[in-house]
Amino acid sequence: MIKIKSDMIRIFLLLFCLAFGYGAVAQSNDTSAYLTQRLKINSLLADRSARFGQYDLSLNARTGIFGLQTKQDLKNSNEILRAIILNDNNIFRELKILMNYKDQQVQQVQSNATNTKKRIAGYMLSIKNLQEQNDILRERANKVEAKSSTSTYIIILLSLIIVGGGIFFYTKLKQSV
Numbered sequence: 001m002i003k004i005k006s007d008m009i010r011i012f013l014l015l016f017c018l019a020f021g022y023g024a025v026a027q028s029n030d031t032s033a034y035l036t037q038r039l040k041i042n043s044l045l046a047d048r049s050a051r052f053g054q055y056d057l058s059l060n061a062r063t064g065i066f067g068l069q070t071k072q073d074l075k076n077s078n079e080i081l082r083a084i085i086l087n088d089n090n091i092f093r094e095l096k097i098l099m100n101y102k103d104q105q106v107q108q109v110q111s112n113a114t115n116t117k118k119r120i121a122g123y124m125l126s127i128k129n130l131q132e133q134n135d136i137l138r139e140r141a142n143k144v145e146a147k148s149s150t151s152t153y154i155i156i157l158l159s160l161i162i163v164g165g166g167i168f169f170y171t172k173l174k175q176s177v
Contacts, residue, residue, distance in 0.1 A: 034101045041098060044091045048084060055080040 058077040064070040 034098070034105070037094065037098045037101060041091060041094045044087060044094060048087045048091065051080060051084045051087060055084060 055077060058073065058080050061073050061076070062069050063073055
């Protein structure tokens, strides 16, 4: 019987540890996905900065006659600007994903807070019920104790009356004989 209980306790502890470990892994996966997304956005921003530098250089490029810009210079500037715009679109898309991660984390924190509040309320209710039961049991114990002391006094009084009556009758019998 004791072995069965200890085995059940071990299984319960194992399941508890697995559940806790799963929660920690899920939390670290969410965090690593968030960090990966941030790194991706940072690399896109660095790429945008580099391309903007190229665009600035291309605007200053003047390979034409008399130091004027040629059609090829303008075309090159437009291609760089187009690449910047495409990169900006990618940045917005990745930022939206990052914001979704952030919203998911906020919802998870709110859900955990709600669950914690519910558990605390349940614990407080249990404590209140146990305190009420404890008060009722104390009252019962005091009543039983009062009855027990009263019955003790009654038994002592009756014992004294019986002993006194026995002595009284014994002395009367001795005097009559």
